[in-house]
Amino acid sequence: MxxxxxxxxxxxxxxxxxxxxxxVDNLSSDTNSSSGSxxxxxxxxxxxxxxxxxxxxxxxxxxxxxxxxxxxxxxxxxxxxxxxxxxxxxxxxxxxxxxxxxxxxxxxxxxxxxxxxxxxxxxxxxxxxxxxxxxxxxxxxxxxxxxxxxxxxxxxxxxxxxxxxxxxxxxxxxxxxxxxxxxxxxxxxxxxxxxxxxxxxxxxxxxxxxxxxxxxxxxxxxxxxxxxxxxxxxxxxxxxxxxxxxxxxxxxxxxxxxxxKQKNYVFPLQSSQKGPSQNDEDAFANFKSETQSFFPNLSGVTAQAQYTNGSLSGMNINITTQFYSQTEIISFTQYIQTAAQKYLPANAPIDITVQSTEGIQSFLSRKANEKKFSAHIFNSY
Structure with missing residues (x-):
């Protein structure tokens, strides 16, 4: 069904x-033949x-x-x-x-x-x-x-x-x-x-x-x-x-x-898997290690990576936190903005979503070949 x-x-x-x-950009009006309007x-x-x-x-x-x-x-x-x-x-x-x-x-x-x-x-x-x-x-x-x-x-x-x-x-x-x-x-x-x-x-x-x-x-x-x-x-x-x-x-x-020629992967890879780029795997591993060592209240850091013709064409990173304080969220977002620029691959668009069980807390994004990540922190009122 x-x-x-x-x-x-x-x-x-x-x-x-x-x-x-x-x-909005106004165009001409079209006559509807069935109703005349x-x-x-x-x-x-x-x-x-x-x-x-x-x-x-x-x-x-x-x-x-x-x-x-x-x-x-x-x-x-x-x-x-x-x-x-x-x-x-x-x-x-x-x-x-x-x-x-x-x-x-x-x-x-x-x-x-x-x-x-x-x-x-x-x-x-x-x-x-x-x-x-x-x-x-x-x-x-x-x-x-x-x-x-x-x-x-x-x-x-x-x-x-x-x-x-x-x-x-x-x-x-x-x-x-x-x-x-x-x-x-x-x-x-x-x-x-x-x-x-x-x-x-x-x-x-x-x-x-x-x-x-x-x-x-x-x-x-x-x-x-x-x-x-x-x-x-x-x-x-x-x-x-x-x-x-x-x-x-x-x-x-x-x-x-x-x-x-496209293929999708989840980082970190399972032990039985082999990815197309060791450099990209290492870059994500360093980013994950860095964020988890400074902020222990993280439930998980994973990424979905897409490769086209063997090259990274996009990455979506999901970070699940246990933060409840708005100041913690602000500090964490600012920190991962710096860490992402330092460790993550620069040749592909990357989105980073920070969320808890209560919803999305912040979002970071960067286009391919750009250096800086733009960030938005969601305030709860």
């Missing part, structure tokens, strides 16, 4: 990446060239019609964040933030995406997942491959009007399919190999492209389709995009795929 995911955190993060605090279109403004402007219509931000629809409730929140943020990064390589304006997906409805994510059957002929097999054996049954679909629309501005000029669609493919043999019985799992993830993902992508081209508005725009391999529910990191295809105007068949 299809369920909707509550993406509060993800929506907030996307909003931060897209919206600006400046004044006029709809006013505005832009959110832009904080800097690294983020897209967003679209506001009739005083409301254009939310996605299909966001959050999944085959099953996602228990690994890292998959959700990695899927949305990674897709946005792929889009930036094809649709410049200086030339294009972001609009949440408006061409795939919730109902349509729900049907596509279902298994193919007499009652659901458009299902992109294979027909259900009679077998319930984890090794012989037919698993569900496609788990999520995310649509992103990219607009260009001509004078005071906007037109759709590009689209990116992300397809999340399961690496593990979880299922029940009986309605209230235990959960079983079917492992899906990398070869199967790639093979079925590409087959599904071709079907999606053909269906998109059948829509009049999408016939002659470039469409990017990217494939994301979901991590298992018990993974401490999210999945990763492994390939994408740029399909020029009118193309209804994918002829070329471009590989993305």
């Amino acid at each position: 299809l369920k909707k995911i509550i993406l509060g955190i993800s929506i907030i993060l996307t909003g931060v990446m897209l919206a600006a605090c400046g004044s 006029k709809s006013k279109t505005q832009l959110t403004g832009q904080t800097n060239s690294g983020y897209y402007q967003g679209v506001i219509k009739n005083g409301r931000y254009q939310t996605s019609k299909s966001r959050g629809v999944s085959v099953q409730q996602e228990s690994n929140q890292f998959n959700i964040k990695g899927f949305e943020n990674g897709l946005l990064n792929i889009s930036k390589n094809q649709f410049s933030t200086k030339e294009y304006i972001f609009q949440e997906g408006q061409y795939l409805s919730t109902k349509q995406v729900e049907a596509w994510l279902g298994r193919k059957s007499k009652s659901n002929p458009t299902g992109l997942n294979p027909k259900k097999s009679k077998s319930t054996n984890p090794k012989t049954r037919t698993p569900v491959y496609l788990s999520q679909i995310n649509e992103q629309d990219y607009m260009t501005r001509t004078g005071k009007s906007l037109k759709l000029s590009g689209m990116t669609v992300g397809l999340a493919i399961n690496s593990v399919d979880y299922y029940k043999k009986t309605q209230y019985g235990p959960t079983f799992e079917t492992d899906i190999s990398n070869m199967e993830v790639s093979q079925h993902g590409k087959e599904i992508a071709n079907q999606v492209l053909q269906r998109l081209r059948s829509k009049k508005a999408l016939k002659n725009i470039p469409i990017v389709i990217a494939l994301y391999k979901q991590a298992s529910d018990d993974s401490l990191v999210g999945g990763n995009f492994f390939t994408y295809s740029v399909n020029k105007q009118g193309a209804s068949k994918i002829n070329k795929w471009t590989a993305i």
Whole structure:
């Protein structure tokens, strides 16, 4: 049964990446043919060239019609964040933030995406997942491959009007399919190999492209389709995009795929693991040791690191504290700001979240190749 995911955190993060605090940019009014009324279109403004402007219509931000629809409730929140943020990064390589304006997906409805994510059957002929097999054996049954679909629309501005000029669609493919043999019985799992993830993902992508081209508005725009391999529910990191295809105007068949070599790690690594960079591991270990030696009231210091083509492309550090005093939080944040600049790698963006059981206490961030971390301390009133 299809369920909707509550993406509060993800929506907030996307909003931060897209919206600006400046004044909105008014565009021309569009006449609604069905009601005869006029709809006013505005832009959110832009904080800097690294983020897209967003679209506001009739005083409301254009939310996605299909966001959050999944085959099953996602228990690994890292998959959700990695899927949305990674897709946005792929889009930036094809649709410049200086030339294009972001609009949440408006061409795939919730109902349509729900049907596509279902298994193919007499009652659901458009299902992109294979027909259900009679077998319930984890090794012989037919698993569900496609788990999520995310649509992103990219607009260009001509004078005071906007037109759709590009689209990116992300397809999340399961690496593990979880299922029940009986309605209230235990959960079983079917492992899906990398070869199967790639093979079925590409087959599904071709079907999606053909269906998109059948829509009049999408016939002659470039469409990017990217494939994301979901991590298992018990993974401490999210999945990763492994390939994408740029399909020029009118193309209804994918002829070329471009590989993305990404892998995620959790620091400190387990003894059985080997990371791609001993220098990065040592840098994090020194940072962790330094902070824990000066501030003993820490429950844990961990990091999620992503590598693209063997190089560090991002790191998210989580520090869990037992601080209750505001002065302790201020002093600790100031100290780790200095320690992070001293020890952590300088060639990748890094976010540091300091939190306790009561919530986030402070947040530090630095872009790639910048020296200083910006910091914000959350006051409790």
